[in-house]
Amino acid sequence: MIKIENLSKSFKDNKDEFWAVKNVSLDINRGEIFGIIGLSGAGKSTLIRCLNRLEEPTEGSIIIDGVDITNLSKGDLRKERKEIGMIFQHFNLLSQKTVYENIAFPLELEKMDKSKIKERVDKLLEYVELTDKKNAYPSQLSGGQKQRVAIARALANNPKILLSDEGTSALDPKTTKSILALLSKIRQELGVTIVLITHQMEVVKDICDRVAIMENGKVIEENTVENLFKQPKTKTAQAFIDTLSSNFEEEIINPEDFKGKLIRLSFLGNNAKQPIVSKIIRNFNIDVNILSGNINKLQSNSVGHLILELLGDCEEVQKAIEFLNNENVHVEVI
Numbered sequence: 417m418i419k420i421e422n423l424s425k426s427f428k429d430n431k432d433e434f435w436a437v438k439n440v441s442l443d444i445n446r447g448e449i450f451g452i453i454g455l456s457g458a459g460k461s462t463l464i465r466c467l468n469r470l471e472e473p474t475e476g477s478i479i480i481d482g483v484d485i486t487n488l489s490k491g492d493l494r495k496e497r498k499e500i501g502m503i504f505q506h507f508n509l510l511s512q513k514t515v516y517e518n519i520a521f522p523l524e525l526e527k528m529d530k531s532k533i534k535e536r537v538d539k540l541l542e543y544v545e546l547t548d549k550k551n552a553y554p555s556q557l558s559g560g561q562k563q564r565v566a567i568a569r570a571l572a573n574n575p576k577i578l579l580s581d582e583g584t585s586a587l588d589p590k591t592t593k594s595i596l597a598l599l600s601k602i603r604q605e606l607g608v609t610i611v612l613i614t615h616q617m618e619v620v621k622d623i624c625d626r627v628a629i630m631e632n633g634k635v636i637e638e639n640t641v642e643n644l645f646k647q648p649k650t651k652t653a654q655a656f657i658d659t660l661s662s663n664f665e666e667e668i669i670n671p672e673d674f675k676g677k678l679i680r681l682s683f684l685g686n687n688a689k690q691p692i693v694s695k696i697i698r699n700f701n702i703d704v705n706i707l708s709g710n711i712n713k714l715q716s717n718s719v720g721h722l723i724l725e726l727l728g729d730c731e732e733v734q735k736a737i738e739f740l741n742n743e744n745v746h747v748e749v750i
């Protein structure tokens with residue numbers, strides 16, 4: 417649905433040219449929640465802002481449903497932008513307007529009939545559960561409520577794409593969960609394709625289907641969220657996974673401190689429910705020491721990790737590792 421091809425964006429400062437986005441190519445499918453994660457300065461905001469041309473790309477193309485939006489005239493771009501809603505970290509609401517007026521604003525720009533605007537805004541208020549705040553001003557709302565208003569406003573024109581530029585970064589963990597649940601509902605019920613940028617692995621874990629990891633303007637890894645957790649391809653991906661608190665134990669495990677062979681197991685879904693540890697103890701003449709373990713619940717599946725010390729005869733340990741591999745468990749010797 418969205419095809420980003422060799423996209424680059426540079427900023428010129430006097431004679432110096434700085435490439436904030438370098439040669440990025442991505443395919444985003446219809447109805448998908450696609451995450452772009454990276455540290456501060458990686459180029460995420462610049463990339464997502466190119467998707468509706470809030471930033472003008474320097475090179476490359478962005479094709480949305482067959483239309484290259486990098487070549488559109490101003491008039492055509494205005495039409496295309498109605499199909500692309502956007503929310504921001506700091507909500508960007510109009511402080512002098514009420515909740516109702518903020519949501520009505522894009523419809524007024526479209527010169528929609530007043531009674532139709534009322535019908536649409538009332539429906540959106542109900543959808544984001546803010547009917548009782550209709551006449552409040554943004555300053556009278558919590559962060560989560562402000563973001564709900566911004567989401568309702570972004571949905572006013574029935575867009576096919578919703579862009580989220582760090583939409584949950586200014587919110588506490590509980591409010592973040594409720595906004596992520598709302599985004600999931602929007603994808604599920606309205607079929608909107610969502611592209612979000614974040615620096616929070618929690619967001620990727622909770623709602624994304626696929627993810628791209630950015631570093632220094634480039635995409636260094638693209639993966640399904642399941643495979644990212646199961647077998648990250650880059651150190652940066654592993655570092656993001658480690659930011660989830662339950663993975664902290666791994667950092668303090670030093671293989672040199674142990675006599676046996678240390679292995680890290682990763683397993684998906686149903687395999688996470690099998691008693692694999694008792695199976696290897698029963699089937700092989702080894703002892704097993706559990707050093708750390710966790711299960712991350714993704715939106716589609718669960719991914720479990722276990723770090724074990726296997727003690728015993730080399731041959732038996734090797735057989736146990738082969739057994740685990742055959743059980744569809746990914747084994748990495750540490």
Ligand SMILES: Nc1ncnc2c1ncn2[C@@H]1O[C@H](COP(=O)(O)OP(=O)(O)OP(=O)(O)O)[C@@H](O)[C@H]1O
Binds near residue numbers: 454460462
């Ligand atoms: N308008 C601009 N002029 C010059 N440089 C810019 C401009 N916008 C962004 N940059 C630079 O481009 C790089 C990428 O910035 P960008 O905001 O896209 O990163 P980010 O990954 O979104 O980080 P953050 O989460 O901190 O916003 C940074 O080094 C930034 O200083």
